[in-house]
Amino acid sequence: MHADPTGATNDAGLGQPGPASSPLFGGYEFEERYHDEMFAAPGQPRPQCHALIGALTELPADELGSLQQRVNRALLHEGITFTVYGDEESIERVFPVDCVPRLLLASEWEHIERGLVQRVRALNLFLADVYGRASILRDGVVPEDLVRGCPNYRPEMEGVKVPLDAYVSVCGSDIVRTHDGFMVLEDNLRVPSGVSYMLACRQAIRRAWPRVFRGYRVRPVEQYGAELLRVLQSLSPNGESPSIALLTPGIFNSAYYEHAFLASEMGIELVRGDDLTVEGDRLYMRTTRGLRPVDVLYRRLDDDFIDPEAFRRDSVLGVPGLFEVYRKGNLAMANAPGTGVADDKAVYAYVPRIIRYYLDEEPVLLNVETHLCREPEGLAYTLENLDEVVVKAVGESGGYDMLVGVHASRAERKAFAERIRANPANYIAQPTLDLSRAPCLVDGRVESRHVDLRPFVLHGAETRVVPGGLCRVALRKGSLVVNSSQGGGAKDAWIVEDREWAGR
Amino acid sequence: MLARVADSLYWMNRYLERTEFSARLVSLQVQRLPVGSAAEIAKGWQLLFAGLGADPSEFVPPGSLEDDDYLFADGYTLTDLLTFETGNPASMLNCMTAARENAREVRSSIGPRIWSSLNREYLALRRTRLVDVWKREPELLYRDIAEGIERFHGVCDTSMRHGEEWCFMQLGKYVERAQLVGSLLAAHCGEGSAYAHGDAEWPVLLRSCNAFEAYGHEYGGAFEEGNVLQLLVHEPELPFSLRFCLERLHSGLSVIDPAPPGESRPPPFAILHRLDDLFDRYAESSADNEPPDSRSLGPIRLQFREFHDALERSYVYYPVNA
Numbered sequence: 059m060h061a062d063p064t065g066a067t068n069d070a071g072l073g074q075p076g077p078a079s080s081p082l083f084g085g086y087e088f089e090e091r092y093h094d095e096m097f098a099a100p101g102q103p104r105p106q107c108h109a110l111i112g113a114l115t116e117l118p119a120d121e122l123g124s125l126q127q128r129v130n131r132a133l134l135h136e137g138i139t140f141t142v143y144g145d146e147e148s149i150e151r152v153f154p155v156d157c158v159p160r161l162l163l164a165s166e167w168e169h170i171e172r173g174l175v176q177r178v179r180a181l182n183l184f185l186a187d188v189y190g191r192a193s194i195l196r197d198g199v200v201p202e203d204l205v206r207g208c209p210n211y212r213p214e215m216e217g218v219k220v221p222l223d224a225y226v227s228v229c230g231s232d233i234v235r236t237h238d239g240f241m242v243l244e245d246n247l248r249v250p251s252g253v254s255y256m257l258a259c260r261q262a263i264r265r266a267w268p269r270v271f272r273g274y275r276v277r278p279v280e281q282y283g284a285e286l287l288r289v290l291q292s293l294s295p296n297g298e299s300p301s302i303a304l305l306t307p308g309i310f311n312s313a314y315y316e317h318a319f320l321a322s323e324m325g326i327e328l329v330r331g332d333d334l335t336v337e338g339d340r341l342y343m344r345t346t347r348g349l350r351p352v353d354v355l356y357r358r359l360d361d362d363f364i365d366p367e368a369f370r371r372d373s374v375l376g377v378p379g380l381f382e383v384y385r386k387g388n389l390a391m392a393n394a395p396g397t398g399v400a401d402d403k404a405v406y407a408y409v410p411r412i413i414r415y416y417l418d419e420e421p422v423l424l425n426v427e428t429h430l431c432r433e434p435e436g437l438a439y440t441l442e443n444l445d446e447v448v449v450k451a452v453g454e455s456g457g458y459d460m461l462v463g464v465h466a467s468r469a470e471r472k473a474f475a476e477r478i479r480a481n482p483a484n485y486i487a488q489p490t491l492d493l494s495r496a497p498c499l500v501d502g503r504v505e506s507r508h509v510d511l512r513p514f515v516l517h518g519a520e521t522r523v524v525p526g527g528l529c530r531v532a533l534r535k536g537s538l539v540v541n542s543s544q545g546g547g548a549k550d551a552w553i554v555e556d557r558e559w560a561g562r
Numbered sequence: 563m564l565a566r567v568a569d570s571l572y573w574m575n576r577y578l579e580r581t582e583f584s585a586r587l588v589s590l591q592v593q594r595l596p597v598g599s600a601a602e603i604a605k606g607w608q609l610l611f612a613g614l615g616a617d618p619s620e621f622v623p624p625g626s627l628e629d630d631d632y633l634f635a636d637g638y639t640l641t642d643l644l645t646f647e648t649g650n651p652a653s654m655l656n657c658m659t660a661a662r663e664n665a666r667e668v669r670s671s672i673g674p675r676i677w678s679s680l681n682r683e684y685l686a687l688r689r690t691r692l693v694d695v696w697k698r699e700p701e702l703l704y705r706d707i708a709e710g711i712e713r714f715h716g717v718c719d720t721s722m723r724h725g726e727e728w729c730f731m732q733l734g735k736y737v738e739r740a741q742l743v744g745s746l747l748a749a750h751c752g753e754g755s756a757y758a759h760g761d762a763e764w765p766v767l768l769r770s771c772n773a774f775e776a777y778g779h780e781y782g783g784a785f786e787e788g789n790v791l792q793l794l795v796h797e798p799e800l801p802f803s804l805r806f807c808l809e810r811l812h813s814g815l816s817v818i819d820p821a822p823p824g825e826s827r828p829p830p831f832a833i834l835h836r837l838d839d840l841f842d843r844y845a846e847s848s849a850d851n852e853p854p855d856s857r858s859l860g861p862i863r864l865q866f867r868e869f870h871d872a873l874e875r876s877y878v879y880y881p882v883n884a
Contacts, residue, residue, distance in 0.1 A: 135685070136678050309667060315669075318669035318670040319669075322671075327670075328670040343564060346564075346726065346878070
């Protein structure tokens with residue numbers, strides 16, 4: 059159904075002719091099939107969105123355009139960029155930020171928060187168990203061969219004591235919303251990125267809409283850096299004033315901006331592998347006044363690359379001997395090596411069972427129905443329904459090595475089917491989700507685009523979720539892929555109190 | 563501070579100083595294209611390249627550029643070479659890019675304000691094409707570049723603690739400045755200079771070192787090599803004099819490595835003391851009314867170069883012992 063959802067043709071929602079007749083929403087597509095974040099029905103804005111719609115429609119069209127330009131220019135000058143691999147022309151790109159925030163009610167947020175805290179607690183217990191007594195495997199709740207055979211399972215971690223048993227200190231789970239509710243699409247437990255873009259988005263959008271922002275009394279996210287620092291400090295094996303560093307692969311990494319941003323926010327050193335050295339049983343960084351010990355490493359480097367002596371021999375990004383220092387308990391790392399086994403896309407299917415096993419609770423957040431191609435029924439289902447499902451490689455992220463069946467050509471599906479048959483254990487299939495849509499500013503008009511939400515969970519002595527998250531947007535019309543490397547952008551997510559809008 | 567961070571801060575400012583210096587030199591050269599004789603302009607290009615440490619004969623062969631017909635066309639080519647040519651490692655765009663790459667390495671140390679300030683100047687230069695500014699007032703481009711870098715230094719000076727990080731930046735700035743001024747003076751001064759010239763070049767030299775007004779106040783309108791040397795080598799209160807650079811290196815190094823006198827100190831200190839001796843020796847001969855001598859330049863330039871090497875060996879690429 060194509061209609062002006064502000065009520066240009068049906069004014070029942072707003073009851074005011076001004077904003078409703080704005081041409082701004084003239085091209086907005088409302089489709090029943092998708093949950094719309096701004097409109098309950100054509101002409102019926104959600105109560106909490108009235109003020110935002112008012113602010114949007116009050117601005118002349120050219121002002122709105124220049125607002126978006128100002129946001130883009132500020133992001134460019136501040137160098138809020140990401141890197142696209144294989145693009146020789148320009149490896150740095152400005153992160154596209156949409157000017158229209160996504161509003162979530164506090165009650166909705168509290169549901170997400172409860173679900174994420176539950177999930178991260180359970181996944182940490184799962185990791186401590188699989189690298190320890192392995193009772194969940196012996197009890198047959200999760201197949202042992204699935205876990206031990208997972209490419210991200212690290213036998214080197216068996217028996218290693220992890221401070222506070224916090225294997226996952228930083229988690230960024232992807233949450234989507236359909237008419238069935240909020241679901242976790244995947245957990246990112248290795249080196250989740252995006253939090254700096256969440257903070258940059260917030261700064262840019264707060265500057266763009268100062269009065270609207272104040273009026274909504276949006277829950278703050280700016281404390282993230284301080285909270286992350288507290289978590290890292292709590293992991294230290296060497297006393298109360300630990301020396302902490304953030305390990306980055308360097309300026310050519312796609313998330314380098316984020317690494318620099320977080321190090322700056324926390325006031326810790328941003329180090330590369332070649333700044334570090336192992337002497338005796340300790341890790342040191344090379345300073346202008348000699349070597350200085352490191353107690354805690356927030357590493358933004360995959361397991362494979364952290365230590366060529368323990369993992370990939372050809373890594374030049376890591377530090378020889380680092381894992382041995384860690385194994386001996388002289389260094390804490392966030393996240394711990396080996397956490398990838400818990401965010402494997404096949405293990406994902408077992409997360410509801412993992413939650414029940416360790417916490418004896420029902421999962422608060424839904425999982426997406428998942429078919430494992432390693433199982434004969436799952437493989438058959440996937441191949442029979444390739445035009446309807448989304449197929450993902452279990453060890454990949456960032457939207458790589460995946461097939462969105464409904465958008466693929468017959469030839470693409472055929473080629474992908476061959477890849478699945480050649481290595482079925484490497485793939486899972488999920489239904490194509492009807493991701494919710496939110497309004498975005500496109501060429502001076504408001505149009506709807508699919509969105510997800512990546513909130514960030516911090517886990518140390520306690521578990522906290524920063525209220526909000528990186529709301530990722532599939533900027534290409536009709537696209538379901540929100541990854542920045544694949545044409546996605548972001549918008550600010552505002553958590554606003556329910557009572558403010560009750561009865562409006 | 564991380565050794566690598568110190569190195570990046572140091573090089574960031576070296577590249578910026580080189581960009582700013584080049585911008586001033588090119589601006590002065592471009593300003594005389596409409597008024598100077600062909601021979602003067604050719605000489606100006608030669609001095610400019612020599613001042614930047616390049617061999618002028620590679621770019622300005624003897625006898626070229628002396629024909630009015632080609633003066634602007636060749637001027638455009640040389641200006642582009644010095645400003646935007648990506649194949650020229652010393653072009654202003656390449657130097658700004660290198661400065662920005664070093665700044666990116668240390669974004670977490672310098673903070674967002676300083677980073678954005680440099681990033682803005684870099685983006686402004688990258689967006690510019692010489693062809694668009696050449697027919698209007700090209701010197702405005704160079705004024706903007708130089709002022710942008712001065713603004714950047716202003717932001718650093720007012721928003722950074724003047725501790726170790728800031729001091730490494732200062733060392734980069736003044737080591738580069740000392741080398742560039744030394745190189746420019748060597749091209750202009752002394753009997754051995756390959757680019758012997760008349761009085762018309764002295765104002766250009768002084769302006770390129772922001773010293774024209776200071777010279778006028780001190781010596782009036784007559785230009786003499788001895789006075790130029792006195793000002794640009796030995797005047798302790800002139801920001802582009804070699805003596806001024808030396809004083810800044812002393813104060814920067816004392817913050818970076820504050821070991822009390824008497825203790826064994828790393829080699830950069832010894833080199834600065836050698837430079838002190840060279841300048842003191844000059845002061846003594848000056849007191850005896852001996853004329854300033856461009857021959858003192860050679861040893862001074864050599865010590866500034868050695869200071870750079872010693873700095874890197876002592877604080878960045880030292881052997882590791884836990």
